Amino acid sequence: MGKTLFEKVWDNHIVDSVEGGQEILYIDRHFIHEVTSPQAFDGIRNRGIGLFRKDRIVATADHNVPTKNQHLPIKDILSKFQVDTLIKNCNEFDIELYGLGHPYQGIVHVIGPELGITKPGMTIVCGDSHTSTHGAFGAIAFGIGTSQVEQVMATQCLLLQKPKTMRITIDGELDDGVFSKDIILYIISKLSTAGGTGYFVEYAGSAIRSLSMEARMTICNMSIEMGARGGMIAPDDITINYIKGREFAPKGKEFDRAVKYWKTLYSDEDATFDKEYSFKAEDIKPMITYGTNPGMGIGITSTIPSGSEVENNVSFQKSLDYMGLKAGESLIGKSIDHVFIGSCTNSRIEDLRIVAGFVSGKKKAPHVTVMIVPGSKQVEAQAREEGIHRILEDAGFELREPGCSACLGMNDDKIPEGEYCVSTSNRNFEGRQGPGARTMLVSPLTAAVIAIEGKIVDTREYVNQQVPA
Amino acid sequence: MEKFNELKSSVVPLPNQDIDTDQIIPARFLKSTSREGFGKNLFRDWRFDSEGNQKKDFVLNDPLYSGSILVAGKNFGCGSSREHAAWALYDYGFRAIVSSYFADIFTGNALNNGLLPVQVSDDFLKEIFNKIEKDSNAEIYIDLKEQLISVVSTDLKEEFEINAYKKTCLLNGYDDIDYLISKKKAIEQFEQKHQEF
Numbered sequence A: 001m002g003k004t005l006f007e008k009v010w011d012n013h014i015v016d017s018v019e020g021g022q023e024i025l026y027i028d029r030h031f032i033h034e035v036t037s038p039q040a041f042d043g044i045r046n047r048g049i050g051l052f053r054k055d056r057i058v059a060t061a062d063h064n065v066p067t068k069n070q071h072l073p074i075k076d077i078l079s080k081f082q083v084d085t086l087i088k089n090c091n092e093f094d095i096e097l098y099g100l101g102h103p104y105q106g107i108v109h110v111i112g113p114e115l116g117i118t119k120p121g122m123t124i125v126c127g128d129s130h131t132s133t134h135g136a137f138g139a140i141a142f143g144i145g146t147s148q149v150e151q152v153m154a155t156q157c158l159l160l161q162k163p164k165t166m167r168i169t170i171d172g173e174l175d176d177g178v179f180s181k182d183i184i185l186y187i188i189s190k191l192s193t194a195g196g197t198g199y200f201v202e203y204a205g206s207a208i209r210s211l212s213m214e215a216r217m218t219i220c221n222m223s224i225e226m227g228a229r230g231g232m233i234a235p236d237d238i239t240i241n242y243i244k245g246r247e248f249a250p251k252g253k254e255f256d257r258a259v260k261y262w263k264t265l266y267s268d269e270d271a272t273f274d275k276e277y278s279f280k281a282e283d284i285k286p287m288i289t290y291g292t293n294p295g296m297g298i299g300i301t302s303t304i305p306s307g308s309e310v311e312n313n314v315s316f317q318k319s320l321d322y323m324g325l326k327a328g329e330s331l332i333g334k335s336i337d338h339v340f341i342g343s344c345t346n347s348r349i350e351d352l353r354i355v356a357g358f359v360s361g362k363k364k365a366p367h368v369t370v371m372i373v374p375g376s377k378q379v380e381a382q383a384r385e386e387g388i389h390r391i392l393e394d395a396g397f398e399l400r401e402p403g404c405s406a407c408l409g410m411n412d413d414k415i416p417e418g419e420y421c422v423s424t425s426n427r428n429f430e431g432r433q434g435p436g437a438r439t440m441l442v443s444p445l446t447a448a449v450i451a452i453e454g455k456i457v458d459t460r461e462y463v464n465q466q467v468p469a
Numbered sequence B: 001m002e003k004f005n006e007l008k009s010s011v012v013p014l015p016n017q018d019i020d021t022d023q024i025i026p027a028r029f030l031k032s033t034s035r036e037g038f039g040k041n042l043f044r045d046w047r048f049d050s051e052g053n054q055k056k057d058f059v060l061n062d063p064l065y066s067g068s069i070l071v072a073g074k075n076f077g078c079g080s081s082r083e084h085a086a087w088a089l090y091d092y093g094f095r096a097i098v099s100s101y102f103a104d105i106f107t108g109n110a111l112n113n114g115l116l117p118v119q120v121s122d123d124f125l126k127e128i129f130n131k132i133e134k135d136s137n138a139e140i141y142i143d144l145k146e147q148l149i150s151v152v153s154t155d156l157k158e159e160f161e162i163n164a165y166k167k168t169c170l171l172n173g174y175d176d177i178d179y180l181i182s183k184k185k186a187i188e189q190f191e192q193k194h195q196e197f
């Protein structure tokens, strides 16, 4: 019987099987950052052991860094201590660190792909749930807890129970104004935040194949928001062309050999999945979330669900109360206070191009604050080279320095209590962007349109105003 | 890691569904570089207002309920991979979480810290909530060896699933690292033939 893409990569990394159904999985790349690594380093020190394969670890500072004046010392004492601890640990254990001030610094899931570290067929882990992003290359990539960070540091392996497999197929053509972010928000709204629990997902179908690498990353990034351990897309020419020539990509003959192998990474025709879903691209509209988990999403012109089934659900009601919204209500026309464009979901150069392409020559609505946080130093540099920074600044958008920023509100970039933030990030949990902050997840184009209009509108009515940046 | 054999305790009910890790421990409290001390910020924004005063209506502030077992609504622990969520629950004093569904990463993190996630059926969960509503002192008994959870002095009981390897780890207080380190030879052999492109 044929194998799925997931099974091919998984089987290629099994060191041994253990009683009780666990397997020892070898990990090719381990990304670490300042928040979930210090306790793991302590563990390694306490055990008196060293790192098993330090060359397989790459570090960056992203979660907790300021996005203004990164050349100055960090003001927040605790944040500074955490970032300094990462530097100290990387020095002590001789780990490659792309810290503040380094031209490669950025959000871990942005820099891995852009540096050519992320490649098809790999196993990749990081102490961050959105590690699933790297699955866009046909890698098995998933988030781990700090105890597991320590395990990988100590042995380059993890003990895992093999997840079940799911395939989600999207065929057809996307409407104008509908992006990969809308696809994934649509899928999560159909499957709910627990619909993927226990599964590793493969995204397939003509609508997925037509997407750029960056757009594919957006989809795989949010796999975790339906509970899945990760998401993958089989590598193809788009993948190969993206990797070619990048800093750490294989070169010359080695590249050709790699390509030959990468081309074997797809689900065989007779492979079976534990679960399959399929959707039509034409059914997907620009999406927005109205509640406090990413499964609570609707087409932007639709109304919030109503009826006794949802309205009798305490969690649903609590969520709407938190958001200051009502069942059955339309969001169109609702005034917005903040727009955040950033996070490992949507902070890459294509995202910034889409935003700049729309806002060029326009001005943001006076009452809205707009923060744009590029995913990496390289994205930031590219935006400057293309003149995108000027377009954004002319529109009244603030272009910051790279980091996770208001995606999780660990640094100063927080949304004030009770205010509405339309955000290109991945989580709209209560308090995610600051205590009491009300988050609505959207695509970069929808965010840009709302920033200009100051209220929620139908993105599709504005698509013709987009000019190439 | 502490051993886990059996546990009998009164419980804290939190029927909300989809309790995510940002509720369990908000990101702004993740700046510590040690594993300890997260309990004081457990459910921070549900427990305290912005001035740091206790919110009377939140269950952890309700003197009626206490104990080392948290009973929570479906899909507990969704969201981020932060192990700080498991540390915070443990640090606060919880030793077991009962729900009808757990997010994957949370389950792994909890098990790696001696915190037992007990997955029960939706019906059984409902029965527990009903019972606690009538009697806030109701106790739950969890027997890991037998994989059995019951409501004390009632005939309510249910078996629960747990990975056999993880069960042995908990019963003996072992963690995965010890085991993996013992497999170093096999790992090195694997590396010899493993090619990464």
Ligand code: SF4
Pocket (backbone or CB within 6 Å): A062, A063, A107, A108, A109, A128, A130, A343, A344, A345, A403, A404, A405, A407, A408, A425, A426
């Ligand atoms: S941008 Fe947000 S989701 Fe992505 S790694 Fe940073 S905190 Fe996590």
